[in-house]
Amino acid sequence: MKLEFDSIMLEFEMHRVLSAVHMACNTGEVVGLLGRNGSGKSCLMRIVFGSMAAQSKSVRIDGQYLTGDYMRKKRIAYLPQHDLLPDSITFATALNLFGVKAERIERSFPELMDFLKYKPHQVSGGQRRIFEALLILFSDHPFCFLDEPFSGIMPVHAEQLSEIICAEKSRKGIIVSDHLHRQVRAIADRLYVLANGKTYSIQSEAQLVELGYLLEV
Amino acid sequence: MHVIRVALYSFRLIAIPAILITLTCAAFLWQSGTVLFLVWLFWTKLITTLLLIGFVYLFRSSAFCFYHNMGLSLTNILIAMILIDWLVAILVLGGVATLL
Numbered sequence: 001m002k003l004e005f006d007s008i009m010l011e012f013e014m015h016r017v018l019s020a021v022h023m024a025c026n027t028g029e030v031v032g033l034l035g036r037n038g039s040g041k042s043c044l045m046r047i048v049f050g051s052m053a054a055q056s057k058s059v060r061i062d063g064q065y066l067t068g069d070y071m072r073k074k075r076i077a078y079l080p081q082h083d084l085l086p087d088s089i090t091f092a093t094a095l096n097l098f099g100v101k102a103e104r105i106e107r108s109f110p111e112l113m114d115f116l117k118y119k120p121h122q123v124s125g126g127q128r129r130i131f132e133a134l135l136i137l138f139s140d141h142p143f144c145f146l147d148e149p150f151s152g153i154m155p156v157h158a159e160q161l162s163e164i165i166c167a168e169k170s171r172k173g174i175i176v177s178d179h180l181h182r183q184v185r186a187i188a189d190r191l192y193v194l195a196n197g198k199t200y201s202i203q204s205e206a207q208l209v210e211l212g213y214l215l216e217v
Numbered sequence: 218m219h220v221i222r223v224a225l226y227s228f229r230l231i232a233i234p235a236i237l238i239t240l241t242c243a244a245f246l247w248q249s250g251t252v253l254f255l256v257w258l259f260w261t262k263l264i265t266t267l268l269l270i271g272f273v274y275l276f277r278s279s280a281f282c283f284y285h286n287m288g289l290s291l292t293n294i295l296i297a298m299i300l301i302d303w304l305v306a307i308l309v310l311g312g313v314a315t316l317l
Contacts, residue, residue: 086229088230
């Protein structure tokens with residue numbers, strides 16, 4: 001399967017955030033999305049996911065346009081940069097609602113099994129973040145957007161999460177955005193930078209400097 | 218069935234204040250001793266429901282993302298919350314009205 005999106009236009013009053021975006025993600029690949037703070041990465045993900053309106057957008061899966069209320073088709077799962085899970089439900093309920101089996105969590109992060117009976121606000125921010133990322137990755141949606149999945153996660157767990165992302169790409173397409181750019185570049189098959197409202201396909205580190213994302217190579 | 222279950226969970230966003238308002242309305246109805254009071258309670262419940270929905274929409278909208286991932290759009294979530302709130306209100310107030 002191939003997810004493509006382009007012609008995305010987003011303006012806030014007189015400020016144009018997104019203007020010339022073109023990205024694609026195939027099943028079986030991890031695509032990295034980098035960009036400075038405020039460049040519009042989260043907005044782009046939310047627009048394609050369907051939870052944010054834009055002046056214009058074109059989203060296609062295998063050439064078929066996704067229009068109207070396409071969230072119900074459950075093609076794209078989205079991990080927002082803020083908390084995903086509501087505080088009113090337990091982790092076990094969240095797993096159940098997402099249709100993810102607890103054994104999958106047990107295989108990847110056995111230590112999380114102790115928290116299944118707890119509500120999200122009863123565990124640490126890092127543990128909550130890992131659990132949320134796993135929920136999205138193990139869901140049945142063919143495409144996943146992960147917005148800052150490594151934030152607040154300790155290095156060992158970030159490495160484990162990277163391995164899971166790489167393993168899960170065999171059955172889905174994954175777009176990852178995070179300011180831990182080394183982590184993203186290590187797992188990404190392709191890389192884009194969002195700057196000045198446009199996406200730039202990155203072939204070398206020097207381009208990251210040119211686009212103002214890194215100070216030096 | 219799954220959608221209904223998810224919708225029920227989404228109602229938890231406003232469940233406590235919504236049910237408290239319904240119970241308060243029921244208490245006022247019981248105190249008044251007349252079903253004519255239902256007209257006032259209808260408008261009270263309608264306004265408070267809209268205020269609650271507005272509050273959640275403006276200040277708790279980040280919580281919607283979880284339900285979006287399960288296929289519920291913003292419109293679906295808001296409609297589900299209103300329907301469940303009103304179903305509970307009709308059952309409770311209807312029950313009290315029949316006892317009068």
